[in-house]
Amino acid sequence: MKYFKLIALFIRATVQVQLEYRSGTFGRAFANVLSSATTLLLLWAMFQQVSSIGGWSFDQVLVLIGIVTTIDYVVEIWLYPSLSKITTYVQRGEFDVLLVKPVPSQFLVTFRYLQVLDVLGLLVGLGIIGTGMYRTGSLEFINFALLAVFLVAGLVIIYSLYLALSTLAFWFTRIEEVASMIWLHSTAGSFPVAAYPPWARLLFTFVLPVAFVTNVPAEAATGRLSWEWGLGGLAFATLALCGATWLWSLAIRNYSSASS
Amino acid sequence: MSAIIQLDHLCKDYEVHQKEPGLMGSLRSFVRRKYQLVPAVKDVSFEIEQGEIVGFLGPNGAGKTTTLKVLSGLLYPTSGHARVLGFTPHERKADFLKSITMVMGQKQQLAWDMTPSDSFLVNQAIYDVSDADFRRRLGELTEMLELQPVLNKPVRKLSLGERMKCELAGALLHGPKILFLDEPTIGLDVNMQQAVRRFVADYNVRTGAAVMLTSHYMADVEALAERVLVIDGGQLVFDGNLSALVAERAPNKVLKLQLAHPVSPERLSVFAPVRMMEGLTAELLAPRGKVAEIASRILNDVPVADIAIEDMPIEEVVGRLFQRKPPIEAVREAAK
Numbered sequence: 060m061k062y063f064k065l066i067a068l069f070i071r072a073t074v075q076v077q078l079e080y081r082s083g084t085f086g087r088a089f090a091n092v093l094s095s096a097t098t099l100l101l102l103w104a105m106f107q108q109v110s111s112i113g114g115w116s117f118d119q120v121l122v123l124i125g126i127v128t129t130i131d132y133v134v135e136i137w138l139y140p141s142l143s144k145i146t147t148y149v150q151r152g153e154f155d156v157l158l159v160k161p162v163p164s165q166f167l168v169t170f171r172y173l174q175v176l177d178v179l180g181l182l183v184g185l186g187i188i189g190t191g192m193y194r195t196g197s198l199e200f201i202n203f204a205l206l207a208v209f210l211v212a213g214l215v216i217i218y219s220l221y222l223a224l225s226t227l228a229f230w231f232t233r234i235e236e237v238a239s240m241i242w243l244h245s246t247a248g249s250f251p252v253a254a255y256p257p258w259a260r261l262l263f264t265f266v267l268p269v270a271f272v273t274n275v276p277a278e279a280a281t282g283r284l285s286w287e288w289g290l291g292g293l294a295f296a297t298l299a300l301c302g303a304t305w306l307w308s309l310a311i312r313n314y315s316s317a318s319s
Numbered sequence: 320m321s322a323i324i325q326l327d328h329l330c331k332d333y334e335v336h337q338k339e340p341g342l343m344g345s346l347r348s349f350v351r352r353k354y355q356l357v358p359a360v361k362d363v364s365f366e367i368e369q370g371e372i373v374g375f376l377g378p379n380g381a382g383k384t385t386t387l388k389v390l391s392g393l394l395y396p397t398s399g400h401a402r403v404l405g406f407t408p409h410e411r412k413a414d415f416l417k418s419i420t421m422v423m424g425q426k427q428q429l430a431w432d433m434t435p436s437d438s439f440l441v442n443q444a445i446y447d448v449s450d451a452d453f454r455r456r457l458g459e460l461t462e463m464l465e466l467q468p469v470l471n472k473p474v475r476k477l478s479l480g481e482r483m484k485c486e487l488a489g490a491l492l493h494g495p496k497i498l499f500l501d502e503p504t505i506g507l508d509v510n511m512q513q514a515v516r517r518f519v520a521d522y523n524v525r526t527g528a529a530v531m532l533t534s535h536y537m538a539d540v541e542a543l544a545e546r547v548l549v550i551d552g553g554q555l556v557f558d559g560n561l562s563a564l565v566a567e568r569a570p571n572k573v574l575k576l577q578l579a580h581p582v583s584p585e586r587l588s589v590f591a592p593v594r595m596m597e598g599l600t601a602e603l604l605a606p607r608g609k610v611a612e613i614a615s616r617i618l619n620d621v622p623v624a625d626i627a628i629e630d631m632p633i634e635e636v637v638g639r640l641f642q643r644k645p646p647i648e649a650v651r652e653a654a655k
């Protein structure tokens with residue numbers, strides 16, 4: 060209950076700040092819509108030449124693009140604003156202020172900035188997913204339920220990856236460049252992983268897990284998810300979250316024993 | 320009364336990354352880092368009781384902040400033990416963190432773009448403060464710190480002094496039993512320094528909270544703390560009463576003279592060593608036991624318009640202390 064109240068207060072605070080810088084908010088929303096439109100146009104042009112990519116039809120890839128767009132927005136309104144501050148806290152030595160609070164520091168860095176005013180962009184992503192699902196004839200309750208589960212699992216993976224990369228700031232201080240890997244899902248993940256050569260498929264499944272982040276939810280939404288991939292996605296998400304949380308606690312212990 | 324802060328033979332070492340000079344040195348240390356252990360705090364022990372205000376003095380890098388960070392749970396001790404309110408600080412239990420507060424003059428907790436009121440609401444939720452307690456404490460703090468006009472302005476639009484007052488309010492809304500104040504008046508103008516000092520003293524009287532305060536401004540410590548801990552080079556070099564520190568470390572009093580006519584320094588130095596001479600103003604150092612006698616001789620022999628007998632400024636006393644480091648026991652004995 061306390062944590063929900065805190066999240067509500069954090070949202071309120073962030074929205075107040077966003078309202079102070081209105082032009083930035085609207086500018087970003089416009090840029091996002093433009094980028095989604097460009098991707099769609101590119102996709103349409105490609106499918107003028109081929110009938111499928113890696114075994115995926117245009118409408119199935121449409122769902123994939125919708126998922127990438129949705130995840131992009133979640134990263135933009137939540138993960139990036141909150142987690143990118145970790146390096147700042149570490150560089151400026153402001154971490155002490157968080158650590159003396161009687162609330163887990165991982166909670167504070169995870170939810171502190173939620174720019175929900177940009178939520179409109181999220182609707183664009185969900186709209187694209189809906190359109191793709193309609194055109195592939197997969198508007199069924201079970202598909203929506205599976206989509207929700209695997210979209211959350213995908214977000215958990217992105218969150219864990221980003222948290223783990225940002226946590227490296229405790230050891231290396233400047234890691235913004237490394238942490239920008241977080242946007243990989245929107246480049247590599249915009250295509251069916253099956254379309255890549257085998258070595259890249261392995262890379263994008265296990266090392267930079269865009270397959271689990273974007274492909275698996277898209278397959279779930281269109282009723283094509285195999286149980287192996289489904290279980291794999293859930294297992295990967297669980298492991299990633301545990302790993303990132305462990306790394307975080309290690310970093311805090313290390314910070315407490317070494318910093319001045 | 321029993322001690323609520325106990326520090327027992329605390330040692331804290333830092334691992335410091337050693338870099339050789341020059342580009343090659345940078346490359347070498349990039350490939351293979353060398354670390355050196357630097358002791359920041361060496362074998363420090365003390366106890367603090369409920370309701371005490373203790374000044375923590377020492378030059379930069381003496382180990383003051385490190386000690387405060389160990390006591391507030393931010394750092395693990397390398398060896399030795401800390402107990403605060405019955406808790407081991409570095410375990411950072413929620414009940415412990417709710418009972419203390421840490422104000423760092425150089426680090427701010429209030430969100431830059433939010434109003435203090437909004438930041439206070441977040442603190443209320445973080446510290447599980449009931450609505451009734453929150454309203455009562457905020458009312459008190461608003462009155463004591465005169466916060467009403469600034470509560471609803473974004474923090475970034477506040478002056479440094481206004482911001483520090485809001486920081487203090489935010490840090491005290493959960494009614495902590497111990498206040499760790501690390502340079503709370505740094506950068507503030509004299510009026511604001513006084514306001515903060517008055518507030519800390521009032522708060523201590525009203526709530527009985529213990530206060531541990533570090534400051535570069537001796538006036539803070541003079542105004543607030545009866546007891547001082549002096550730390551230098553990571554070692555505790557004095558623990559005792561502030562006036563005892565002055566009596567022990569400053570064997571001389573300062574005789575301030577306002578002369579009626581110009582007098583040569585040589586003529587004054589017959590009575591006592593001249594510490595300063597500027598135009599018609601002079602300061603002499605007179606041994607405590609003989610100060611009255613010397614003063615009367617001066618009044619008889621020299622054209623004096625005004626005379627005052629004062630203690631050595633505490634800055635000087637403490638400055639002297641840092642130059643010599645007697646064993647703590649000897650100083651404790653002397654202070655009694």
